[in-house]
Amino acid sequence: MNDMTPTREQREAKLEGMGCKRKRVEDIRFTQGRGQYVDDVKLPGMLHGDFVRSPYAHARVKSINTEKALKVPGVLAVITAETLKTVNLAWMPTLAGDVQMVLADGKVLFQNQEVAFVVATDRYTADDGINAxxxxxxxxEPQIDPFTAMDPGAPVLREDLTGKNTGAHGPRKHHNHIFEWTVGDKDLTDAAFRKADVTIKEMISYHRTHPSPLETCQSLCSFDKIKGELTIYGTFQAPHVVRTVVALIAKIPEHKIHVIAPDIGGGFGNKVGVYPGYVCSAVASIVTGKPVKWVEDRIENLTSTSFARDYHMTTEIAATKEGKVTGLRVHVLADHGAFDACADPSKWPAGFMNIVTGSYDFPVAHLAVDGVYTNKAPGGVAYRCSFRVTEAAYCIERAMDILAQKLGMDPAELRLKNFIKAEQFPYQSALGWEYDSGDYHTAMKQMMEKVDYAGLRKEQAEKREAFRRGETREIMGLGVSFFTEIVGAGPSKNCDILGIAMFDSCEIRLHPTGSGVARVGTKSQGQGHETTWAQIIATEIGIPADDITVEEGNTDTAPYGLGTYGSRSTPVAGAAIAMAARKIKAKAQMIAAYKLEVHEDDLEWDIDGFRVKGLPEKVLGMKDICWIAYNAPPPGMEPGLEAVSYYDPPNMTYPFGAYLCVMDIDVDTGVYKVRRFYALDDCGTRINPMIIEGQVHGGLTEAFAIAMGQEIRYDDTGNVMSGSFMDFFIPTAVETPKWETDFTVTPSPHHPIGAKGVGESPNVGGVPCFSNAVNDAFSFLGSTHIQMPHDYWRNWQAAKALGVVG
Ligand code: MCN
Ligand code: CUM
Structure with a gap:
């Protein structure tokens, strides 16, 4: 061996495979302003469309007069529901089995609903047209309050559903009722409550909020009349689904539809749903024969596209006096707005809300969800939610604290007492899930040790005494949260979108000189897939990550996949990537065996190639194998080195985490300070620790925003009170706390590389952590549950209600 031969460590490092903090390759273009977003795409002769929107939450549309608008120089068309009816597109199916108006058809049902689409030579002219x-x-009469939506005298919102007593998810009890969904054993649960030593009951609300990505929703459609082909550029988290749905609805053959999701400036779930803008820009292009672009502004984005949460959860826990939980009963009132446009797998009207038993060994549980219509924007689920896991985690984590308070137990101790034990996995939950793996006690104890939990509790006790003595006006809260996520939708046996099974895919093609391209069915919106997918391949087949180009988002080139949301990319596409790589490796092994003149079984894999067992000098590197595969394959073998994998996972993956927040609140002003925030995440095998940390930082910042101020609010008549960033809290670096991150590793037993998702975890675990900190701070003054968001004003109100400020 000469000095130039790289060591094993050097060979390994060169790959930048799994476990490496590889720098984000996409950032080379993003940080230089060279990203290519929808609004950067400019087609010849392109027109611009914009919406006339409703000022009212609930009104009959008596007439629409477009005459004056059509006379505005530069305005080429005004599309209304009447125009859309000629192509059968006035209404469109939602992802939740409901239908939704594309443009107001006889009525408007929420403020800022789309009423007409004005098409003009530029955006400003379109705006002039709108005004005309x-x-x-x-x-x-508007119906804003979900709690009275099913009153006998409540106004009828959806006249199109008159006489329909059954919806997409079963019987409807009232004209504003959407569905009732129940899971679990009611009789056994009721019995557990009758026998319980201790019970708690609380109405825990998770308010309406909005993901508000930096880039709003947009599309650019171009219909080629000669070829009969439709090209759609759009901010789509799931481009293939868009193509199939367009093919089914517009009756254009699927191969004549080209859907391209270029760079996306943040999605956070906002870009899963289908919006009237997409449909109108497509129809406008067909009508005018020109490409038509639609770009939302911030107010439109905040007030009309997919909101998140709006779940009102009446939660009860039964327990023994020693603090062992014996039953959980939850009823949810879900405010879905004007149309049920929730983005969930079809069979799950309330998403995976039935993960509400959390990390605890509940012998029995029962969950019932009622969805109702109100005069608010439709949508639901979006915002780092894992399909309602955020709501479920908030519900159970708040409720466990309330139970601890009633029992006079420490909230961390109560959790340790009730955790599912490591030896119980795979664990069958009372509400029907099989948790694949977990080690909750280790994670919780690591958290408690790292933050000196006992020391913090001691300090808190002293501060409470000082407060009682009148020596300080500051109260201290310790927020504990422990969450279990369920991500990786999904096994096609229980997950589909409009009948399309939720598998994912990867196609890898290696080139003769040892580099290659990987095309994947997912679509990054900032998660760094171009970086991490290449790392999986690097480790699997020994080609440096830098030599693999990752492509996503073009339905003409990428294999069919279901896209990126629900932290499914790593659990599902990540598995497809590893499986495609393994197919390549299997062929490479045959080539190596032939070349090295041994039997395949006599070879072993070694970092970046094969070597003969017991003969470490007899090696053939992957780069050489690539050349041979094309230029001198073994007799009878097809040339080339490529593979495709479609992966249908056997189960979801179940990441988890232990978070702690230390907060100080001044009761006289309500001003809080987050003194410390510690987040331990376990997402199984870690592909890129730096990207994981970035995901956790981002998700925690969003959790902070939601828990501490962010809210989409309506007044009694349905006016949106938080339609811009003046009124909707977006934390900047100034407000954002410092995050401490940590981890444990419990690999998923069924995932080819043992990885679980992580993108949504910090939001799921973060919100209850902040809220528990505020509630813990006030608890010694006699409160049990203070509703989010916990902004300064509400904290001050809470202090006032508890009688500690005048
Ligand atoms: N990762 C890893 N090791 C793991 C798990 C994940 O290195 N064990 C890496 C992945 O390779 C990927 C990233 O972390 O680069 C996120 O992976 P994953 O958890 O699989 O989530 P998805 O890629 O499916 O992303 C979706 C998730 C969701 S649903 C929302 S909402 C959200 C989030 O990601 N939106 C985001 N994070 C976001 N981050 C940015 N910057 N922008 C968004 O819009
Ligand atoms: Cu639910 S927000 Mo993400 O799944 O795109």
Whole structure:
């Protein structure tokens, strides 16, 4: 061996495979302003469309007069529901089995609903056209409060559903009822409550909020009349699904539809749903024969596209006096707005809310969810939610604290007492899930040790005494949260979107000189897939990550996949990538065996190639194998080195984490300070620790925003009170706390590389952690549950209600 031969460590390092903090390759273009977003795409002769929107939450549309608008120089068309009816597109199916107006058809059902689409030579002219469209409305009584939506005298919102007593998810109890979904054993649960030593009951609300990505939703459609082909550029988290749905609805053959999701400036779930803008820009292109672009502004994004949460959860826990939980009963009132446009796998009207038993060994549980219509924007689920896991985690984590308070137990101790034990995995939950793996006690204890939990509790006790003595006006809260996520939708046996099974895919093609391209069915919106997917391949087949280009988002080139949301990319596509790589490796092994003149079984894999067992000098590197595969394959073998894998996972993956927040609140002003925030995440095998840390930082910042101030609010008549960043809290670096991150590793037993998702975990675990910190701070003054968001004003209100400020 001469001095130039790289060591094993050097060979390994060169790959930048799994476990490496590889720098984000996409950032080379993003940080230089060279990203290519939808609004950067400019096609010849392109027109611009924009919406006339409703000022009212509930009104009859008596007439729409477009005459004056059409006379505005530069305005080429005004599309209304009447126009859309000629192509059968006035209404569109939602992802939740409901239908939704594309443009107001006889009625408007929420403020800022799309009423007409004005197409003009530029955006400003379109706006002039909007101002010239005359709409006559007759105001109707709005239904804003979900709690009275099913009252006998509540106004009828959805006239199109008149006489329909059954919806997509079963019987409807009232004209504003969407569905009732129940899971679990009611009789056994009721019995557990009758026998319980201790019970708690609380209405825990997770308010309405919005993901508000930096880049709003947008599309650019171009219909080629000669070829009969439709090209759609759009901010799509799931481009293939868009193509299939367009093919089914517009009756254009699927191969004549080209969907391209270029760079996306943040999705956070906002870009899963289908919006009227997409449909209108496509129809407008067909009508005008020109490409038509639609770009939302911030107000439109915040007030009309997919909101998140809006779950009101009446939660009860039964327990023994020693603090062992014996039953959980939850009823949810879900406010879905005007149309049920929730983005969940079809069979799950309330997503994976039935993970509400959390990390605890509940012998029995029962969950019932009622969805109702109100005069608010439709949507639901979006915002780092893992399909309602955020709501479930908030519900159970708040409830466990309330139980601890009632029992006079420490909240961390109560959790340790009730955790599912490591030896119980795979664990069958009372509400029907099989948790694949976990080690909760180790994670919790690591957290408690790292933060000196006992020391913090001691300090808190002293501060409480000082507060009682009148020596300080500051109260201290310790927020504990422990969450279990369920990500990786999903096994096609229980997960589909509009009948499309939720597998994912990867195609890898290696080139003769030892580099290659990997095309994947997912679509990054900032998660760094171009970086991490290449790392999986690097480790699997020994080609440096830098030599692999990763492509996503073009339905003409990428294999069919279901896209990126629900932290499914690593659990599902990550597995497809490893499996495709393994197919390549299997062929490479045959080539190596032939070349090295041994039997395949006599070879072993070694970092970046094969070597003959017991003969470490007899090696053939992967780069050489690539050349041979094309230029001198073994007799009878097809040339080339490529593979494709479609992966249908056997189960979801179950990441988890232990978080702690230390907060100080000044009761006289309500001003809080996050003194410390510690987040331990376990997402199984870690592909890129730096990217994971970035995901956790981002998710915690969003959790902080939601728990501590962010809210989409409506007044009694349905006016949106938080339609811009003046009123909707977006934390900047100034407000954002410092994050301490940590981890344990419990690999998923069924995933080819043992990885679980992580993108949504910090939001799922973060919100209850902040909220528990605020509630813990106030608890010694006699409160049990203070509703989010915990902004300064509400903290001060809470202090006032507890009688500690005048
Ligand atoms: N990762 C890893 N090791 C693991 C798990 C994940 O290195 N064990 C890496 C992955 O390779 C990937 C990233 O972490 O680069 C996120 O992976 P994953 O958890 O699989 O989540 P997805 O890629 O499916 O992303 C979706 C998730 C969701 S649903 C929302 S919402 C969200 C989030 O990601 N939106 C985001 N994070 C976001 N981050 C940015 N910057 N922008 C968004 O819009
Ligand atoms: Cu639910 S927000 Mo993400 O799944 O795109």
């Amino acid at each position: 469209v005359e709409v006559e409305y007759e105001q109707l």
